[in-house]
Amino acid sequence: MWPLSTPRNPYRKTIEDKRARRTDALKHAPAFSAEEHQRYLNATASQIVDNISSGAWTASSVLEAYIARAAQVHGLTNCLTEVYFEEAKQDARRLDDEFAETGHLKGPLHGVPMSVKDQFDVKGSDSTIGYTQWANKPAERDAAVVEILRAAGAVVVAKTNVPQTMLAFECCNPLWGRTCNPWSTAHTAGGSSGGEGALLAADGAALGMGTDVGGSIRIPSGYCGIFALKPGQGRVGYAGSVDPNPGFEAVRAVAGPMGRSVADLERVTRVLLGERRARHDYFPAPVPYRDVTLPESCGSDGVVKGSPACHRAVLETVEALRKVGHECVEIEGPDSARALELFGAITSSDGYQKLTEHLGPDKKESALFLILLGPRLPNFVRNFASWVIRNFVGDAKYATLLAPMRKKSLLQYYNYVADKLAFERETRTSLWGDAPDRAFDAVVCPVQAIPALPHGGCDRLSPLACSTVMYNVMDSPVGVVPVTRVDPARDDLSDEWRAASGNGSKLIEGDIYGRKGAYDARAMEGLPVGVQIVGQPWEEEKVLAIMHVVDAALGPRGFGPGSWAPNKQSGAPCV
Structure with missing residues (x-):
């Protein structure tokens, strides 16, 4: 990255101006007070709406808590780009006035503070996705998902950082800089929806929206310890999302929700699925949310041998499901x-x-x-x-x-x-064929072979995205559920683990597990580790239902609203 101070940087003035405007906008947040604000951060989106509906809370009081935390976590992780705190206050006041006058909520997201990836247009502000030459070109209207969220009562508080070109899953670009993991500033928040992952994990918003073409929702969700849903193509509108590679249709990007509980994902997904902003839109398909009834079976599953922590997350998930009566069988997964x-x-x-x-x-x-x-x-x-x-x-x-x-x-x-x-056809047939022994409801598999990469790790380890890319190629709906945290006592590289046969890439595994490899259980202590829940095309609702089952089976484990605090973070503020 060009150092901001160097005279060689041709966009120095642009970068300085954009960052200065962000700094000014952040000043509209109050100082965070645990006594005043924490109760709001401990609430799910559903609880926020219920408390506003009962008259116990107002949209303005909820918003104050979340923007106070958003400013605080940005100071540690550098997760925000465009900041709308003052505009959000006005939106929250309007919601409060309308509710006081009518007694009716605007919609199922009334008063819920939300963030969106910098890829989504918000009227009157830039969508740079880190490109300096895209600065100072404000959008003329909101992206489709932003319009839908606002119509349901959501309050948009900020946009969040992405990697340069969104090819990489390390969140850094010349305009806004690097975003750090909220649990360890020595590690990346992932990408390309990395700013979303960092902000949501630290309660800077109650819900968020990301995009995914190769793991861009799931990788930061796994790295940061939040819940997420990558839908298949055609379920959620994508209009108004800036695209650095327009015209590329072979593997299409999708928009999907990220949040702090499965219930919150379901609430926002019910709003998004099948909702069109214009009658002439080709996508999304006019298929609204459909309730499902679950049977009881799942399958559990590369180019890389998974780390002990990621392998343990899958085993703990399978064990938890079996304990509550679900059938789980080990299968040979798709050829990643x-x-x-x-x-x-x-x-x-x-x-x-x-x-x-x-x-x-x-x-x-x-x-x-x-x-x-x-x-x-x-x-x-x-x-x-x-x-x-x-x-x-x-x-x-x-x-x-x-x-x-x-x-x-x-x-x-x-x-x-x-x-x-x-x-795509062969793999779907292999996983979801008509034979009785292949009638899986979902596949449980790691998000990646490593809990999170240290900064710079993506330089040589971009092939780790194979475990998420696979389901973009297949266009499968996929959820992410946080399972556990790295524990050096259980997740160090033991002699037994090293002796186990691996069928992955020697060069990549050397960069991960070698003497100076990226995987270091001691340095990663406390980092979240999650799993993917993979379903069949057009079964986003079923994936969410299975995520509910998995989450309940795993039980309380320190994830969700209110689980983060500044004293839980290791390392210095991100720079």
Whole structure:
């Protein structure tokens, strides 16, 4: 990243102005007081609405608590971009006045403080997603989801930070800087909805909205210890979301909710599903939320051998489900290496020219190094490197991932998309076929092979996204449930774990588990560890229902509203 102070930075004035405006907007928040504010932070979105409805609370009193915390957590994690505290106060007062006059709530999110990823347009402010040259170009209207949320009574308090180009899952860009994990400032909050993950985990908003094309909702949710739902394509409106890669349709991005409880996700999902802002919108499909009745079975499941902490999270989830009477069977999961190969091959077809053209003179973040390396290499160099890695290093998986990362002809692109569609059909048949022993209601699997990456870890470990990318390629609805926290006594790399057979990439696993690897259970102590709950296409409601079952089976475990406090964070404030 260009240091802000260097004269070489061509956008120094723009960056200084944007950050100064953010600082001014943050001044509209009161100082946080646990005595005055904590009770509001301890409430779910549903409890907020119920208390306002009963007259016990007002939207303004709730808002004051959340913006006080949002300003506090931003000071530690640098999670906010555009700040709307003053506008939010006016919105909350209007809600209070309308309720006092009519006695009726505006909608099911009346008075709920919400944040949205910087990718969503909010009328009158920028949607830069970290690009300095996109600054000072305010949106003319709200994005579809923002309009829907406001119509349901939500109060939008801020937009949140994303990684540069949103390719990487380390949250950093030249305009707004780096966002840290609220539990450990030595670790990233994930990406690309990393600002959302950090803010929600620390109670700076009651609910939030992110987007996901390769894990961008699920990775920060897993890293930060919150709940989330990545819907399939066609269930939630996407209009009004800025796109750094317009025209790319082979693996479509989706918008989805992030929050602090499954109940809150269900509440906002009931508002979002099937809701259109214009009659001519092609998406979302006009299919509103459908209640479901669950049977009782699930399956539990790479290019990477999972860390002890992530493996333990899956085992604890399965054990909890079995204890309350649910049937769980171990299966061989989808081929995540093949999914990542196809995803990389398709997204790199233009050599990432479209995706990176917005950078202009901005210096590229180091997290993009490995992603952009393949397309930059001459074909003979890339092919030779792939051959050496396969035949001399003995890492066929890494070699397979590297080889197709190149610029392609239109015919080659078509062929890879056809391969992707075939993979999608074959994998769905394998998981959700009609045979009685394959009739799973959900698949439980890790979010990633590691609880969270230290800053800089994405430079060489972007292939870790294979465990989330797979379900974008398949277009499956996926939920995230936080399960446990890293415990060095149980999650250190034991001799027994090292001796267990692994079938992953030697190079990637070396970077994770080697002498100076990214996985360090002691440094990660207390970081959240979650699981993915994967369902069939068009079954978002069923995924949420299963998330309720999983959450109840696991029982109290220190996640949800009010679970974070500044004294629980390790490390210095994020810079």
